[in-house]
Amino acid sequence: MEGLELAKQISEIILSKKGYDIKILDLKGISSFADYFVICSGDSDIQVKAIADEITRKMKKLGVRPYNEEGTTTNSWILVDYVDVVVHVFKHETRLHYSLEKLWGDANVIEVKDETDEE
Numbered sequence: 001m002e003g004l005e006l007a008k009q010i011s012e013i014i015l016s017k018k019g020y021d022i023k024i025l026d027l028k029g030i031s032s033f034a035d036y037f038v039i040c041s042g043d044s045d046i047q048v049k050a051i052a053d054e055i056t057r058k059m060k061k062l063g064v065r066p067y068n069e070e071g072t073t074t075n076s077w078i079l080v081d082y083v084d085v086v087v088h089v090f091k092h093e094t095r096l097h098y099s100l101e102k103l104w105g106d107a108n109v110i111e112v113k114d115e116t117d118e119e
Contacts, residue, residue, distance in 0.1 A: 038087045048077075055089075
């Protein structure tokens with residue numbers, strides 16, 4: 001699965017678990033370790049863990065296994081590394097503190113919206 005396609009698939013999984021403020025950062029040309037970041041927020045440690053668990057579960061069903069996972073003991077920031085795509089699932093307050101979007105401000109950003117909310 002190509003990087004952007006993987007990032008979009010992961011974004012759909014995040015939406016299914018009510019994750020929000022989903023952004024795909026295109027890091028091609030500005031990062032040597034990943035092509036895309038997928039960043040999202042959840043409201044609680046439990047939701048953050050549920051989102052990350054759902055991503056790994058559904059991606060494994062598609063034959064895509066993470067290279068690494070970090071943060072599963074604290075659940076305020078869980079990172080799931082698929083090499084070309086690195087997923088950051090944040091508790092809202094933690095995301096504001098670390099502000100990855102500002103850190104990677106040169107990246108092109110794709111905002112992922114829940115189409116059911118726009119009706």
